[in-house]
Amino acid sequence: MIPGSFEYHRPSSVKEAVGLLAKLGEDARAVAGGHSLIPMMKLRLAAPTNLVDLGGIADLKGIRAEGGDVVIGAMTTQHELIGAKLIGDKLPILIETAELIADPQVRYVGTVGGNVANGDPGNDMPAVMMCLGATYHVTGKSGERKIAAREFYQGAYFTALEPGEIVTAIRIPVPPAGHGYAYEKLKRKVGDYATAAAAVILAMKGGKAESCSIGLTNVAETPLWAEEASKALTGSSLDDAAVKKAVAAAEKITSPASDRRGTPQYRTRMAGVMLTRALARAKQRAGA
Ligand SMILES: Cc1cc2nc3c(=O)[nH]c(=O)nc-3n(C[C@H](O)[C@H](O)[C@H](O)COP(=O)(O)OP(=O)(O)OC[C@H]3O[C@@H](n4cnc5c(N)ncnc54)[C@H](O)[C@@H]3O)c2cc1C
Numbered sequence: 001m002i003p004g005s006f007e008y009h010r011p012s013s014v015k016e017a018v019g020l021l022a023k024l025g026e027d028a029r030a031v032a033g034g035h036s037l038i039p040m041m042k043l044r045l046a047a048p049t050n051l052v053d054l055g056g057i058a059d060l061k062g063i064r065a066e067g068g069d070v071v072i073g074a075m076t077t078q079h080e081l082i083g084a085k086l087i088g089d090k091l092p093i094l095i096e097t098a099e100l101i102a103d104p105q106v107r108y109v110g111t112v113g114g115n116v117a118n119g120d121p122g123n124d125m126p127a128v129m130m131c132l133g134a135t136y137h138v139t140g141k142s143g144e145r146k147i148a149a150r151e152f153y154q155g156a157y158f159t160a161l162e163p164g165e166i167v168t169a170i171r172i173p174v175p176p177a178g179h180g181y182a183y184e185k186l187k188r189k190v191g192d193y194a195t196a197a198a199a200v201i202l203a204m205k206g207g208k209a210e211s212c213s214i215g216l217t218n219v220a221e222t223p224l225w226a227e228e229a230s231k232a233l234t235g236s237s238l239d240d241a242a243v244k245k246a247v248a249a250a251e252k253i254t255s256p257a258s259d260r261r262g263t264p265q266y267r268t269r270m271a272g273v274m275l276t277r278a279l280a281r282a283k284q285r286a287g288a
Contacts, residue, residue, distance in 0.1 A: 003041035007050045014059055014139050014168055017052055021164040022141040024050045030166050031055075032075060032114035035106050036123075060113070060168060063087060072170045074113025079104070081112060090174045093181040093199065097128045100185045100197075116149070117167045119157040119222075122193035126153060127223035128183060131199040131215030134172045140165035153222035176203045176210075180286030182278040185217070186270050188261065194218040195261040196270035198250070200278040202233075204286040209233050214246070214278075218261075219254040219271045226250040229275070238283045246279070247272040 009024075011017040021028050028050035031037050040046040054060055060075035063084050070090055072081070078098040081087055087094050101107060101115070101124050115125040116136065129136075129149040136147045141164055149170075152160045161167070175181070185197035197217035203210040212233040214226040229250040236242035256267035 001042045004047045006048055010053045010056045012056050014057060017054060017166060018139055018141055018164060020052050026163050028052055032111040033109040035110040036118045068174055070172050070174060072112055074167045074169055076112050078107035078110050091172060093128060093183055097124050097183045100124060103191045112170060113167045119159045121156055121222055122218045124217055127215030127217040128199045130223055130225040131201055131213045132172050134170050136167050137169040138165050139168050150225050156221045175201050179203045180282035182281035184274040184278040186274055196267050196274050198274040198278045200282040202282040202286050207237050209236055209238060214250060216271055219256040219267055224253055226253060238279060243276060243279055247275050250275050
C-alpha cells in the first residue's frame with residue numbers, strides 16, 4: 001500500500017502549473033485533494049512520476065456570482081461548498097450532493113475540481129453538473145477553453161481534457177428562483193459510492209413543469225444526462241403516467257457494470273427508483 005516514488009512540485013500560479021505539466025510530459029499528474037489519486041497510486045493503478053500539487057494556487061479557490069451564473073474555483077473543497085451561503089441560496093442541490101459524498105474527513109480535502117475531472121463514473125458531482133448545464137473552464141499550454149459538462153465525459157476515467165490541461169473553475173447557470181431540486185443516492189453504507197443515484201432540477205408554473213433536467217450517477221461508464229427522460233416531463237404535471245414514461249426513458253440509457261453493488265438489472269431498476277424519489281421531492285420543493 002505504498003505508492004511508487006515520484007517528484008513533487010507545488011506551483012503558485014495556473015501558468016506555472018500548466019507549464020510544469022507540459023514540460024514534465026504525460027507521466028506527470030495534477031493532484032488536488034488526493035482522495036481519488038493517492039488511493040489509486042497506493043494500489044499501483046496509477047504511477048505518475050511527477051505530481052503537480054494545485055493546492056498552492058490562490059486563483060483556483062473561491063465561489064462567486066457572475067451575471068446569472070455561479071463560478072466555483074476548482075480547488076474549492078466539498079466542505080467549503082457545503083458552508084457557502086451563495087451555494088445554499090442559488091444551488092442547494094450542490095449542498096445536498098456534497099453531503100452524500102464520503103464522510104467529513106474526505107470532504108475537508110476532496111475538491112469539486114478533482115471530483116469533476118477524475119472521470120470515475122462513481123463520482124457524484126459530474127451527473128449533477130450535467131443536470132445543471134454547467135461548463136468547465138480549462139487551461140493548458142495552448143490557452144483556455146470551455147467544455148460543457150454534458151460533453152466532457154467520454155468513458156471511465158476518460159474525459160475531454162487534453163494531456164497537461166487542468167480544470168480551473170466550474171460555471172453554473174443559476175436555475176430559476178423557487179426551482180425544485182433533489183439528489184437521491186442509494187448506497188450500501190455511509191461513505192460508499194452510489195449503487196445508483198439521480199439528480200433533478202425542475203421549474204414548475206401553473207402546476208406544469210416549465211423545464212426539467214435529469215442526471216444519473218454510476219449506472220454507465222460515464223455519468224449520464226437523461227435528455228429524453230427530461231423532455232418526457234417538460235409540460236407535464238409530473239403525474240404518474242409522465243413519471244413512468246420518464247423513468248422508462250432513463251432506465252433505457254443505463255448500462256451499469258455488475259459489481260459488489262449489484263447486477264446490471266438491479267442497478268438499472270434502482271436508477272429508476274432513485275429518479276422517482278428525486279422527482280417527487282423536487283416537485284414538492286417547487287411548491288407544486
Ligand atoms: C473513503 C472515500 C470515499 C469516497 N466516496 C465518494 C463518494 O461517495 N462520492 C464521490 O463523488 N467521491 C467519493 N470519494 C472521492 C472524493 O470525493 C475525491 O476527493 C474526489 O473524487 C477527487 O477529488 P480530489 O480533490 O481528491 O482529487 P485528486 O484525488 O487529487 O485527483 C483525482 C483526479 O483528478 C485529477 N485532477 C484533480 N484536480 C484537477 C483539476 N483541477 N484539473 C484537472 N485534473 C484534476 C487528478 O490528476 C486525478 O487524476 C471518496 C474518497 C474516499 C477516500
